[in-house]
Amino acid sequence: MNTRWKATLLPVLLACRGIRVAMTVVIRPALPSDLVPLAQLFARTREAAFPWLTATKVKSLEKEFQDQTAGETVFVAADKFSSSVVGFVSVWEPARFLHHLYVSPERQGEGIGSQLLASITSRLPPPYQLKCLVQNRRARAFYQRHGWYPITVGQSAEGDYELLEWSNRPDRSNA
Structure with missing residues (x-):
């Protein structure tokens, strides 16, 4: 083959x-x-x-x-x-x-x-951040499964977004 x-x-x-x-x-x-x-x-x-x-x-x-x-x-x-x-x-x-x-x-x-x-x-080393468009539900679900959490919201030319963060702080539950 x-x-x-x-x-x-x-x-x-x-x-x-x-x-x-x-x-x-x-x-x-x-x-x-x-x-x-x-x-x-x-x-x-x-x-x-x-x-x-x-x-x-x-x-x-x-x-x-x-x-x-x-x-x-x-x-x-x-x-x-x-x-x-x-x-x-x-x-x-x-x-x-x-x-x-x-x-x-x-x-x-x-x-x-x-x-x-x-x-x-x-x-x-953490923390890490990223922006994810609110309408991009599949990406938001992916990041949530990996323990990312929203810390604020904002607007861009592409639409509303969430600023997500991942850290190893004990008060945050990262998967």
Whole structure:
């Protein structure tokens, strides 16, 4: 069986058997060669995650992605078999602010987002913060399952958001 078929077929076979397939990814620091796949994933997952936003034309996906993640630490989830980028997380380390966490829509529900989140929480001491749009119910549920809690609300051009925090304070129950 060639590598392309393994990359395509193995996750499907495992999923059919009820096996979570996050084991088919490796989390690693982003490389310069990841720029185009990251920009494409960034655009595709934002479109899927925020369907209520008016689509805007982006002259350069690479430029938009670079602007959004300038100065941030970026980790990617890469498929072990095909090496394709299936998710990423970016964090502004000085503020411990998680700016982006996206997983390819067809790979969501496999535990990849949890692995990406763990790559940051194992790297930096808490507390961490992030903004999550109120309308993004799936993301809010994901963060709640991982012990994030709202500390304030605000508004942005994309809509209302909650500022979420994760810390290891005893008065907060982080899962």
